[in-house]
Amino acid sequence: MQLDQRDLDILRVLSTEGRITKAALADRIGLSPTPCWDRLKKLERGGLIEGYGARINLRKLGPHVTVFVAAEITDHTAASFRAFEAAMQRYEEVVACWALGGGFDYLLQIVTRDIDAYQRLIDQMLDARIGLSRYFTYVVTKPVKGAGAPPLELLFRGR
Helix, strand or coil: CCHHHHHHHHHHHHHHHHCCCHHHHHHHHHCCHHHHHHHHHHHHCCCCCCCCCCCCCCCHCCCCCCEEEEECCCCHHHHHHHHHHHHHHHHEEEEEEEEEECCCCCEEEECCCHHHHHHHHHHHHHHHCCEEEEEEECCCCCCCCCCCCCCCCHCCCCC
């Protein structure tokens, strides 16, 4: 999909202001509403916009802990990777999971009420025999910078 500066501007604005009105978006990027809407629909159809959502302040909800887990699986067959990845979809506490190249096989981001709940989850995973062989726990002590907007200008510079 060919993108121009206006498309990048739409993506940049929406990545930080997902609830902006169509009229305000058009005004921000210097287009009239109809062409802006057409571009937005093109970006959605092309899969560049996967969805819209709210960032929830978990501290306002109550006690919780965020844990990153570097995980290794038992063996490295395609079937084992598929089975582990399918299992990750079933655990609500696993809010993100990335396959890695290098020393570990996966990096999981887990959000639970407390460390005891985290350990119960890990015990369930081990008992479920989903292929988890070793895991390394990293407890988040404070957020420093959250998932922000991707650096679109840097990614598309020189294209």
